Amino acid sequence: GAVVSQHPSWVICKSGTSVKIECRSLDFQATTMFWYRQFPKQSLMLMATSNEGSKATYEQGVEKDKFLINHASLTLSTLTVTSAHPEDSSFYICSARDRGRTLNEQFFGPGTRLTVL
Amino acid sequence: AQSVTQPDIHITVSEGASLELRCNYSYGATPYLFWYVQSPGQGLQLLLKYFSGDTLVQGIKGFEAEFKRSQSSFNLRKPSVHWSDAAEYFCAVGGLNTGTASKLTFGTGTRLQVTL
Numbered sequence: 001g002a003v004v005s006q007h008p009s010w011v012i013c014k015s016g017t018s019v020k021i022e023c024r025s026l027d028f029q030a031t032t033m034f035w036y037r038q039f040p041k042q043s044l045m046l047m048a049t050s051n052e053g054s055k056a057t058y059e060q061g062v063e064k065d066k067f068l069i070n071h072a073s074l075t076l077s078t079l080t081v082t083s084a085h086p087e088d089s090s091f092y093i094c095s096a097r098d099r100g101r102t103l104n105e106q107f108f109g110p111g112t113r114l115t116v117l
Numbered sequence: 118a119q120s121v122t123q124p125d126i127h128i129t130v131s132e133g134a135s136l137e138l139r140c141n142y143s144y145g146a147t148p149y150l151f152w153y154v155q156s157p158g159q160g161l162q163l164l165l166k167y168f169s170g171d172t173l174v175q176g177i178k179g180f181e182a183e184f185k186r187s188q189s190s191f192n193l194r195k196p197s198v199h200w201s202d203a204a205e206y207f208c209a210v211g212g213l214n215t216g217t218a219s220k221l222t223f224g225t226g227t228r229l230q231v232t233l
Contacts, residue, residue, distance in 0.1 A: 091158075104211050
């Protein structure tokens with residue numbers, strides 16, 4: 001149980017285009033999802049917290065207009081990288097918290113590798 | 118503010134040798150502690166977690182970790198390392214409940230290399 005999927009697993013796009021990444025909780029409902037960014041050989045950095053039906057909360061230094069987050073249902077959150085540039089190339093990982101659990105546990109997706117040419 | 122320190126960036130051990138990865142945390146209340154493993158290009162896999170009870174916790178793949186409140190440490194151990202254990206290991210800390218301090222803070226990771 002507690003499986004999180006991400007789609008696509010990898011994407012290559014041209015500079016200036018927008019890319020959407022999906023994060024789904026497959027066997028549980030997630031009122032809260034988190035988006036992380038990981039540069040090569042570095043740790044995970046939290047970008048934003050996504051709550052179902054409300055606006056996402058962004059961490060300091062993360063451009064909300066650049067990284068659009070939508071959490072329209074209890075099983076799906078999307079991250080859209082708008083007008084992507086090479087410096088946005090990174091590994092993006094989402095996690096989800098099961099609404100049925102009171103403890104603070106996050107279940108992680110497999111990640112999406114974004115390469116911007 | 119919560120923080121996690123993994124002092125060892127890179128560790129190399131021989132297959133069959135024992136392993137200990139260090140993790141020190143800073144958290145103002147009862148911490149919820151985690152160890153994750155990440156293979157190259159992959160997501161995170163939970164090895165084990167701790168928030169109460171026996172301070173020695175068992176995880177998957179033969180890993181265990183010991184919580185020492187007095188030292189603010191949560192070190193990961195394995196008695197005999199296998200070549201397949203080569204990966205990046207992350208320690209993380211967060212609040213116990215979903216209502217408060219629900220963010221996870223990760224350490225910078227320790228890259229484990231296993232020699233045959």
